[in-house]
Amino acid sequence: MKTAGNTILITGGGSGIGRELAARFHALGNTVIVAGRRKEALEQTIAGREGMHAITLDMENPQAIAACARQLLADHPSLNVLINNAGILRREDLTRPRDLHDAEKTIVTNLLGPIRLTNALIDHLAHQPDAAVVNVTSGLAFVPLSWAPTYCASKAALHSYTLSLREQLKGKVEVIELAPPGVQTELEPGQSGREGFMTLDEFIEEAMALFSEKPTPAEILVRQVRPLRWAERDDNFDQAIEALNAL
Template identity: 60%
Template sequence: MQTSGNTILITGGGSGIGRELAHEWHDLGNTVIVAGRTQHSLDETATGRENIHAMLLDIGDADDIGRFAREVVAAHPDLNVLVNNAGIMRFEEVGEARNLADAEETIVTNLLGPMRLTDALIEHLKAQDNAAIVNVTSGLAFVPMPKTATYSATKAALHSYTISLRVKLAGQVEVVELAPPAVQTELTPGQSTREGYMPLGAFIEETMAGFTRAETPEEVLTEKVLFLRNAEAEGRFSEALAMTSSF
């Protein structure tokens, strides 16, 4: 993925990882479109940076994704990078009968949303030079956290889907997976100050070092996420699962 000269669309760009990636890529000389459900948050991301553009998108609504895809391509015909970053995490008790509304919303937002938006933009991206898709998964794609079982499952599924995309788009669109560790953002209440989680600034710094290499790796990983990413390969899966289970 080239460092500058892109037109980059980032979903979930109104806060957290999405906002900070938008700022970093903008400052490297890219045009950035941030998309999300809340205009005020998107405008805050764009403040002071003339080449960040805010556009409303409900990633959980299939019809709105279609509307958005048509409008973003019309407004930004040079769009060549899609970053599927929007996501939600809900705590749940899967060991008992419960209302599945949170689980269903998580699947629609975290998995169907990226699939639908990718599908809506894929033909456009294939026609662009230096095209790329970046799917944001999680360390929990590799070792689940039982307290967030559906979130973990959607990220595992997106990891698998990303591998398939990479194979099918080889030579046409570069496909990159960004798998964060637990990062201090407001993904869940109180997470931005939770002890033991990676500070957002440190995460962004290490992540951007991966994206600015001469060749972007297929998986952009921080040192902190490797405990989960490599747990099974290194024979530590049970240990890692015990850790995530103790949350």
């Protein structure tokens, strides 16, 4: 993936990993558009940065995604990189019947949202030079955390979808998977101070170094996530799931 001279859309750009990716790619000389629900948070991301733009987007609403795609292509016809970063995590108790609102919202946001947005932009991207789609999954796609079952399932599904997308777009659009470990963001309340998680700065530094490699790895895997990614291959899955769920 070319790291400069792109026009990049980053969903979930109002906070956490999305905000930091936006700042780093902008600093490398890219035009960056951040998208998300909260206009105020997006404006904080772009404040003082010429060549960075914001657009509100509800990833749960297919009509809003289609309308956003049309506006994006009208305003930024050079768009050539999509980073599907927006996502939510909810704790769930599977031991009793419950309202499935959180589970359904998670699937729609984390899986259907990226599928719908990629679908809305793919014809355009396929005709752009140096085009790329980056899907942000998680180390939990490979070793699940029991109290976040739908989140883990949604990221596992997005990983699988990314593999198929890469195969179908071979030679047209580069498809990259970014799989973070636990990072100190507010994905879940209190997570930004959780011991044992990577600091956001540490994660971004290592991830951006991997993005700059030539060729760019098909999977951006910082060191801390590799034990999860390769647990099954290394015949360490049972130990990994036990250790993860003991935290």
